[in-house]
Amino acid sequence: MKLGMKLLCISNGHGEDAIALRILQALQQQPHPPEIVALPIVGEGHLYRQQGIPIWGAAEAVQAMPSGGFVYMDGRELLRDLRGGLLRLTLAQLKAVRQWRSVAQPGDLILAVGDIVPLLYAWWSGADYAFVGTAKSDYYLRDEQGWLPRHSWQERLESWSGSDYLPWERWLMGRPRSKAIFPRDSLTVAGLKRWKLPAFDLGNPMMDGLEATGQSWTGLRSPGTADLPQLSLLLLPGSRPPEAYNNWQILLQSVSALIAALGNRYQLLFLAAIAPQLERQPLQQALEAYGWRLAEAVSPNAADWQAADQQFEQYRGRLIITSAFNDCLHQADLALAMAGTATEQFVGLGKPVFSFAGAGPQLTPRFAEAQTRLLGASVTLTEPAQLASAVDLLLNDPDRLQLIQANGKQRMGSPGAAARIAACLRQLT
Numbered sequence: 001m002k003l004g005m006k007l008l009c010i011s012n013g014h015g016e017d018a019i020a021l022r023i024l025q026a027l028q029q030q031p032h033p034p035e036i037v038a039l040p041i042v043g044e045g046h047l048y049r050q051q052g053i054p055i056w057g058a059a060e061a062v063q064a065m066p067s068g069g070f071v072y073m074d075g076r077e078l079l080r081d082l083r084g085g086l087l088r089l090t091l092a093q094l095k096a097v098r099q100w101r102s103v104a105q106p107g108d109l110i111l112a113v114g115d116i117v118p119l120l121y122a123w124w125s126g127a128d129y130a131f132v133g134t135a136k137s138d139y140y141l142r143d144e145q146g147w148l149p150r151h152s153w154q155e156r157l158e159s160w161s162g163s164d165y166l167p168w169e170r171w172l173m174g175r176p177r178s179k180a181i182f183p184r185d186s187l188t189v190a191g192l193k194r195w196k197l198p199a200f201d202l203g204n205p206m207m208d209g210l211e212a213t214g215q216s217w218t219g220l221r222s223p224g225t226a227d228l229p230q231l232s233l234l235l236l237p238g239s240r241p242p243e244a245y246n247n248w249q250i251l252l253q254s255v256s257a258l259i260a261a262l263g264n265r266y267q268l269l270f271l272a273a274i275a276p277q278l279e280r281q282p283l284q285q286a287l288e289a290y291g292w293r294l295a296e297a298v299s300p301n302a303a304d305w306q307a308a309d310q311q312f313e314q315y316r317g318r319l320i321i322t323s324a325f326n327d328c329l330h331q332a333d334l335a336l337a338m339a340g341t342a343t344e345q346f347v348g349l350g351k352p353v354f355s356f357a358g359a360g361p362q363l364t365p366r367f368a369e370a371q372t373r374l375l376g377a378s379v380t381l382t383e384p385a386q387l388a389s390a391v392d393l394l395l396n397d398p399d400r401l402q403l404i405q406a407n408g409k410q411r412m413g414s415p416g417a418a419a420r421i422a423a424c425l426r427q428l429t
Contacts, residue, residue: 006034006104006105007034007035007109007110008056008109008127009024009038009053009113010039010097010112010113010118011038011040011042011113012115012117013042014043015340016118017040018341019205020038020132021047022208023113023132024053025051025418026422026423027425029422030422030426036054038056040055045062056100093121100125107128109128110127110128111129111425112129113131113134114132114134114135116168118131123178129177129178130180130181130425131181133182133188134206136164136165136183136188137185140373141164143187163191163192165192170195173192174195174196182421182424183199183201184206202417203413203416203417204348204413205417206412207345207348207414207417208415208416209326210330210349210415213327215322215324220269230269231267231268232333233258233268233269233270233335233336234270234328234335234337235319236336236342236346237272237274238275238338238339239277239278239342240362241279243358243360243363244275245282245283246358247338248286251356255290255317256290257384257385258387260388261389261392262388269319269320270317271320272319273329274322283321284310287319292313293312294312329346333351334391335352336353336355336356338355338363340371343355343375347411350406350409351404351408352404353375353378353380354379354380355371355380355381356381377403377404378404378411
């Protein structure tokens with residue numbers, strides 16, 4: 001890596017910002033780190049700002065849109081964003097990218113993280129670029145045994161083109177200024193290499209930074225359950241309000257069904273991993289409506305209350321609301337999920353997920369079905385009324401549990417991808 005190298009990171013979403021940040025931090029730890037700036041296409045770049053990475057461009061190039069980043073999933077969300085100034089924002093961002101190119105030197109680089117949008121921005125800049133593909137995977141279309149059944153015209157088009165990355169996306173990846181492509185899994189890398197694209201199989205940064213901190217709830221038990229085996233279940237309602245609050249209602253229906261069916265055979269411990277941006281009060285009100293009562297009070301101070309664990313109890317069940325996401329990932333036996341990235345990370349640890357479709361804008365029936373293709377045997381798409389029997393079947397099928405463990409690790413990869421990608425970028429420049 002040359003001295004004084006400049007790097008512009010373009011990402012398009014909260015999850016993409018987090019993935020990009022892991023790579024940027026790995027770059028900063030190397031000798032002679034580059035001069036890094038970021039341009040978040042979606043949102044205001046709070047993650048970058050919190051870690052001291054400057055935001056590139058004028059203030060009008062960074063703005064939160066009403067869709068929260070799901071503009072491409074629903075025509076109504078696109079209309080809301082257009083009314084909110086999407087075209088003006090896009091033009092400001094394209095101008096900012098060209099301004100960065102005007103001060104760049106040979107060997108400087110754009111790192112695009114996400115989907116075709118940051119990739120297109122990087123190509124349009126006129127600078128050299130690398131691409132971390134977080135959104136697409138050939139697992140949506142096939143697995144190691146062959147092609148999956150194809151239903152929609154879009155799936156048939158993708159299968160016909162031979163990859164989840166469509167021909168125009170592969171064209172952008174194959175330009176002379178495209179120096180490296182980092183797909184999310186080995187299957188997709190193998191597919192892209194058929195077109196002689198500069199694809200590297202270095203893993204998925206989504207699996208980095210998930211180390212446990214040591215917080216534990218496994219000793220919590222409800223009265224009269226000392227002789228029962230404990231089953232820990234992770235609840236993932238998603239991170240964006242108001243959708244997450246609607247998802248919470250569906251998850252609580254599922255929890256009630258599990259307690260009714262399995263509460264006499266297992267000590268059920270539910271770990272609700274709640275994103276910091278979600279308010280606790282609507283979650284607690286919903287719990288109370290389902291018969292849960294607060295078992296342990298927390299500080300009345302609002303800031304502490306928002307961060308502290310809360311324990312709720314019900315007949316033969318205990319539920320913890322916490323922000324200790326990593327510890328929940330490691331301690332839970334299985335997950336009830338209505339999330340994107342968090343679901344994939346749990347699967348990557350080799351654990352099973354039961355998912356439910358919601359009203360969107362993220363967790364639509366289409367998204368939920370596609371997630372089962374992406375993650376394969378690790379995810380079972382079900383409904384609250386069918387959950388208990390599905391869980392019971394899984395727990396009594398050790399061969400399937402072993403398959404899920406291997407499948408998750410194969411599809412999501414091993415930790416350390418951010419450092420491997422950073423090292424590769426260093427070799428490129």
